[in-house]
Amino acid sequence: MNSAAHQLAIRRVTKRFAVDDGEIEALAPVDLTIAKGEFVCLIGASGCGKSTLLRIVAGFEEPTTGDVLVGGRPVTGPGRDRGMVFQDYALFPWMTVRRNIAFGPRQRRLGRAEIDARTEIHMRLVGLERFAARYPSQLSGGMKQRVAIARVLANDADILLMDEPFGALDALTREQLQRELLQIVARTGVTVLFVTHSVEEAVLLGDRVVVMSAGPGRIDSDVAVQLPRPRDVSSPELNAIRRAVTLRLKSHLAPGRGIAAADRG
Amino acid sequence: MAVLTEQVADAPDASPRPALRRRRRLVDRARAIVLGAGFPLLLILLWDRAVDLAGTRLVPSPRQVAVMMYDFSFGGIYDDAFSGTILTHVWKSMQRVYGGFGLAALIAIPLGLLIGRIRTLRQLLDPTIALLRPIPVTAWLPLSMIFFGLGPNAAIFLVFLGAFYPILLNTVFGVRSVDVRLFEAAAMLGCGGAAMFREVVLPAALPAILNGLRVANGFAWILIVVGEMTGVPTGLGSVIMDGRTLSRTDLVITGMVVIGAAGFVTDRIIVAISNRLLAWSPQHHE
Numbered sequence: 001m002n003s004a005a006h007q008l009a010i011r012r013v014t015k016r017f018a019v020d021d022g023e024i025e026a027l028a029p030v031d032l033t034i035a036k037g038e039f040v041c042l043i044g045a046s047g048c049g050k051s052t053l054l055r056i057v058a059g060f061e062e063p064t065t066g067d068v069l070v071g072g073r074p075v076t077g078p079g080r081d082r083g084m085v086f087q088d089y090a091l092f093p094w095m096t097v098r099r100n101i102a103f104g105p106r107q108r109r110l111g112r113a114e115i116d117a118r119t120e121i122h123m124r125l126v127g128l129e130r131f132a133a134r135y136p137s138q139l140s141g142g143m144k145q146r147v148a149i150a151r152v153l154a155n156d157a158d159i160l161l162m163d164e165p166f167g168a169l170d171a172l173t174r175e176q177l178q179r180e181l182l183q184i185v186a187r188t189g190v191t192v193l194f195v196t197h198s199v200e201e202a203v204l205l206g207d208r209v210v211v212m213s214a215g216p217g218r219i220d221s222d223v224a225v226q227l228p229r230p231r232d233v234s235s236p237e238l239n240a241i242r243r244a245v246t247l248r249l250k251s252h253l254a255p256g257r258g259i260a261a262a263d264r265g
Numbered sequence: 266m267a268v269l270t271e272q273v274a275d276a277p278d279a280s281p282r283p284a285l286r287r288r289r290r291l292v293d294r295a296r297a298i299v300l301g302a303g304f305p306l307l308l309i310l311l312w313d314r315a316v317d318l319a320g321t322r323l324v325p326s327p328r329q330v331a332v333m334m335y336d337f338s339f340g341g342i343y344d345d346a347f348s349g350t351i352l353t354h355v356w357k358s359m360q361r362v363y364g365g366f367g368l369a370a371l372i373a374i375p376l377g378l379l380i381g382r383i384r385t386l387r388q389l390l391d392p393t394i395a396l397l398r399p400i401p402v403t404a405w406l407p408l409s410m411i412f413f414g415l416g417p418n419a420a421i422f423l424v425f426l427g428a429f430y431p432i433l434l435n436t437v438f439g440v441r442s443v444d445v446r447l448f449e450a451a452a453m454l455g456c457g458g459a460a461m462f463r464e465v466v467l468p469a470a471l472p473a474i475l476n477g478l479r480v481a482n483g484f485a486w487i488l489i490v491v492g493e494m495t496g497v498p499t500g501l502g503s504v505i506m507d508g509r510t511l512s513r514t515d516l517v518i519t520g521m522v523v524i525g526a527a528g529f530v531t532d533r534i535i536v537a538i539s540n541r542l543l544a545w546s547p548q549h550h551e
Contacts, residue, residue, distance in 0.1 A: 060449050078453040090446035094468045094545045104454040107464075135545040155454055 006069070007036040007191045008057065008159060013066035014216075015052055025216035026052050029066065032210065032219060036158075039185060039192045041206035043199065043245065045252060049217025050195045051163055057193065058084045058161050070159065080104060083152020085162045089144040091136040097147050098123065098132040104155025122150040125184060142173035149181070153188060160185075162194045166201070178205060182229060199249065203242045204231055211245060213252040221248050325515040333515040334522065347504065347516060355527065357500040358489050361417055365424025365492075366485045373432035374474060378466050380433075381440025394433070402427045403491055410495055420492030420500070427488040428481035435480070439473025440466055472546060475539040482535055486528040501527075 015027040027049045034040050042050045055061045057068050059078040068075040070082065078084075091100050102119040110118075123129045126146035136144055145165055152160060166174040182205065185192055196202050202209045206225055213220040225241055232238065309327045316326045325333070336342040340349030380387050402423050413419040443466070451457075451465045467474075493502025501520050508516030 058449075058453060060452075078449065080453065080455045082453065084450070084453050086446055086450070088444075088446065090444065090450040092447060092450075092465070092468070094471070094543075096545075103451075103456070103464075107455040107460060137545065137547050151450075151454070 006033045007038070007071060008032075008034040008193065009069040010053070010057065011066050011069065013053070013056060013063040013068060015049065015056065015061070016064045027056075027063075028216040028218040030217070030219055032222075034191060034193060036191055037189045039194065039205060039207045041202035041209045042193065042195045042212060043197065043202045043209060043249065044212030044217070044220075045214055045249065046197070047217075048212040048214040050212050052217065053212075054084075054161050054163055054193065054195050057159075058082055060084075080108075080155045081157060082159045082161055083155065083157030085145070085148045085152060085160060085165045087164045087167050089136070089141075089148050091144055091147055091151070093136050096133050096135055097128055097139070100136070100147050101150045101154050103151060108155075118154045122154040125153065125187075126150045126180070140173070141169050142177055145169070145177060146180070149184065153184070153190065157190065159191045159193065162192065164195055164197065167197070174201075179230070181205070186229075199242055199245050200233060203238055203245060204233060209241075209245050211248045220252065223248070323514065325518065329515050330518045330522070333519045337516075337519050337523075347507075351523065354499055354501050354504055355523065357417075357497075358493070358502065358524075358527070361420045361492060361500065362424055362485045362489050364417075364421040365426075365488075366428045366481060368421070369425045369428035369432055369481060369485075370478060373429050373477075374436050374467075377433045377436025377474075378440055378462055378470065381437045381470065382462070382466060387437075394430075398430050398434075402488055406491065406495070415496040417497055419495040420489065420497060420502070423492040423495075424485045424488045427484040431480040431484060432474070432477040435473045435477025436470060439470030439477075442473070443469040472539075472543055472548075475535070475542065479532060479535050479539070482531055483528060486524055486531070489524070 010030055010032040012029045012031060013027060014025070014029050016023045016025050030049075030053060032040075042053065044050045052061065056063050057075065059075050059082065070079075075082075084090075092103065095103065098119055101122050102115050105115040105118050120129070123132055126149060128143060128146055128150070131139065131143065136147070139147070148165075149160070166177050169177065178201065181192075184190070194202075194205060196205075203225055209223045209225060211220045211223065212218065223241065223245055227235075227237055227241075313327050316324055332342060336344075336348050338349065338351045342348070380390055405423060405426055406419075409419040409422045413422055447465060447469055448461070451461060456464055489500065490502040490505055493500040494506055497503050501524050505517050505520035508514065508520060
């Protein structure tokens, strides 16, 4: 396999958690490869292990077996090549917008001018230059998530790991941020692994929609979305894919479970 | 043009509102002062009446204490060993209070950050701390006099002991209650080791740490009286001890009032510093 073309390779990754009386198998062997610049959405019912998989890629958790390669090198812990965007933002509340975005570059001990330049560029990228001196508590949810995105991009993340990043936002703000995210991705060429529970969001954003099923978590299907952007949520093409993905998701709900397992062989 | 009309329309509406708000804040402020100062004044009045009614000579009236306070501050009334010596005593006590307090903060904050973050250290030290903490500081008095002899060092040690636990426990609690995501976010941005403590753990735990310092400041002033029982010639605690041996209750109460005032003023200073350092946090304003 031409692993060089793969920005991210998840190879036979499993995860077991110890609980009081034994173990829970959260992830059955999962294989997934993502090319550079690709936008992959991970969708599945709650408990299917999609967030666990994302946290393993981020390096916050270790896989029980298997490994994750980024640019051909195995992941051993959190690193600045993979920037996580959390649903609850996880901004440093004691730092202004500017200091939050400058945090990564400062940790790398870049020169003052370099840090300032990067911070400026990324504040402008997310349209927050007017709010540079604000603290997170003085921002709306949408603005906080913009800061979180700028914070990882300012630190040269090659892969954006997004864990239901727009889940806590109202519908209008969510649409706005989805549009902005696509623009940012187009401009920076960053690779995205995006966890969501909204079929519409997955189909609207992703080049691929990876459907996961629970008990233990594994990849059910991998749907390519070959529609030009900007996409129209009400277009028949998009809705056809949306229906197909919804069908895959529904096939794992309790009644259809046996059939789904059978047809996968 | 549209912008202009908007501004014009805005202007008369905008000006009375801040004025109203300022006035409301002023009224609120005045109310706080009247209520806050009114209650102690009421207590003094009750004290005065009670002394009068009881006809006792053992407890001085507020007026007698005020005279003593004046003499203690400026001299010229009794002209004894205590006349006009307030600053000497306050200064000596301050040195001991903040010697012990500073030492406690210097050790307890870094130790608390480490205990909060490192599981092994927590397992190692938690039981010992829980065991030592309930021992009253006064119980350490004989031992501290053996360790440090008669003099200011024993007092500093006792203040240190009293200030140490509130700072330590609040720091540990502060670190433990930080959202784990903040540490994860910092780690993924390339922050680790000592930088993690300096840049993330310390500022994230700061609200709790400052709270601990505030509690410890109160304890430090409480303990200065015990600390200065160890036979030091100066300090507010020793003034109270002297007052007791001389049966001069007016002097005892004067010492009490000065310690109360010192505790009050330093507490306000810590609150002011907290408000400044925690300007980012909407919850931590008084």
